Amino acid sequence: MNLILLAPEDIENHRLARVTDPRRLRHLREVHRASPGDRLTLGVMGNGIGQGVLLTLDDRGATFALEGLDRPPPPALPVHLVLALPRPRMLARSLEHVTALGVKSITLLHTRRVEKSYWQSPELTADKIHQHLVLGLEQARDTLLPRITLEKGFRPFVEDRLPGLLEGRRGLLAHPGMPQACPRGIETPTLLLVGPEGGFIPWEVEKLLEAGCEGIHLGPRILRVETAVTALLSRLF
Numbered sequence: 001m002n003l004i005l006l007a008p009e010d011i012e013n014h015r016l017a018r019v020t021d022p023r024r025l026r027h028l029r030e031v032h033r034a035s036p037g038d039r040l041t042l043g044v045m046g047n048g049i050g051q052g053v054l055l056t057l058d059d060r061g062a063t064f065a066l067e068g069l070d071r072p073p074p075p076a077l078p079v080h081l082v083l084a085l086p087r088p089r090m091l092a093r094s095l096e097h098v099t100a101l102g103v104k105s106i107t108l109l110h111t112r113r114v115e116k117s118y119w120q121s122p123e124l125t126a127d128k129i130h131q132h133l134v135l136g137l138e139q140a141r142d143t144l145l146p147r148i149t150l151e152k153g154f155r156p157f158v159e160d161r162l163p164g165l166l167e168g169r170r171g172l173l174a175h176p177g178m179p180q181a182c183p184r185g186i187e188t189p190t191l192l193l194v195g196p197e198g199g200f201i202p203w204e205v206e207k208l209l210e211a212g213c214e215g216i217h218l219g220p221r222i223l224r225v226e227t228a229v230t231a232l233l234s235r236l237f
Helices: 022-030 090-100 115-121 126-140 154-168 204-210 223-234
Strands: 003-004 016-019 039-044 049-058 063-073 079-084 107-110 145-151 168-175 188-194 214-217
Touching: 003 016, 016 022, 016 126, 022 049, 022 188, 039 063, 049 145, 063 214, 079 223, 090 107, 090 223, 107 154, 145 154, 154 204, 168 204, 168 223, 188 223, 204 214
Parallel strands: 003 039, 079 107, 079 188, 107 145, 168 188, 168 214
Antiparallel strands: 016 063, 039 049, 049 063
């Protein structure tokens, strides 16, 4: 936790904030080894970043004196990530990683090789998703939550939603065997599509290319989804 991320309701007035949830209190005690008088980096969800002086810390809560929470969060990446829904454990890691890297728009997509049972996972509840996004924000000292969209039908997504997403964006389909290597250091708004373990099936690849996406690859190695997504974002931006 490189940032103590405050919810708006944690702020008691413009000068004081109080943290009461066990996870953040445990982190303050066991990782930061904080004590009254310490100055820590704080941020307010959806707003700025600054400093706070720890006034009190016990099992019931921590109180901070706020100091100028007006520094903007890091810039977002100019990308909308479309990710075939990973298995639940991999989904948790992927959400944390891409949030830490600065992705602010994420679509989780059903494809042929996505197990239907994944859509019933507790990891897809709003609370669980929020927890993983918060962990990514705390890691990267960011305060702006990504927007998550669930798309449970591949054909409706391609026919109805994809054309609008591609307006003003460069569509990049990351898939083994594509003719073009992943570009480096681009700055244009981008729609990045990443398949599940085993990849998109040929029909899905065909439909995405027909819609206007460019096929790209990361080389001859086959990577796990969370590794591939991290490598793609790092290389692209």
